[in-house]
Amino acid sequence: MPDLTLSAAQTLxxxxxxxxxxxxLKPLCVVxxxxxxxxxxLAAEDGTSLRRAEIARGKANGALALGLGSRAIAKRAEAQPEFVAAVSHLxxxxxxxxxxxxxxxxxVEGRLLGAVGISGDTSDNDEICAVAGIEAAGFRAETGA
Structure with missing residues (x-):
């Protein structure tokens, strides 16, 4: 089973x-x-707006922390805002x-290798770019859809 190498991360x-x-799309930051x-x-395109790296980090960190793609976390935030607020505080x-x-x-076996977070355009477009990168590196993307 492969690990997430630097080369694979750079391809992503x-x-x-x-x-x-x-x-x-607007300039992106990818973590x-x-x-x-x-x-x-971590890469930030020229013209990326301020704090995009922190937002991208938060998307990836949240996915890793909860074991869910951030789309699922967004759904959970709507259904259980107190839970997501508590986790955010922690x-x-x-x-x-x-x-x-x-x-x-x-x-390909489903083993967790890591997470990517992207910020800069709409959240849906950020996710499209993340999935494209993950698949190009030979892995499976789990968005939380």
């Missing part, structure tokens, strides 16, 4: 950003963590952003 980032440019939460890669204000764009990375 490059493809996510390429997808954004092909779709003429990739391995399964233990260690930073593997893990810190920049460690859980409950909107789409935080996607778990799994290998």
């Amino acid at each position: 980032v490059a493809t996510a950003l390429q997808t954004a440019r092909e779709r003429d 990739v963590y391995d399964a233990r939460g260690a930073l593997k890669s 893990v810190g204000p920049d460690a859980l952003v409950p909107v789409p764009g935080g996607v778990l990375i799994r290998d």
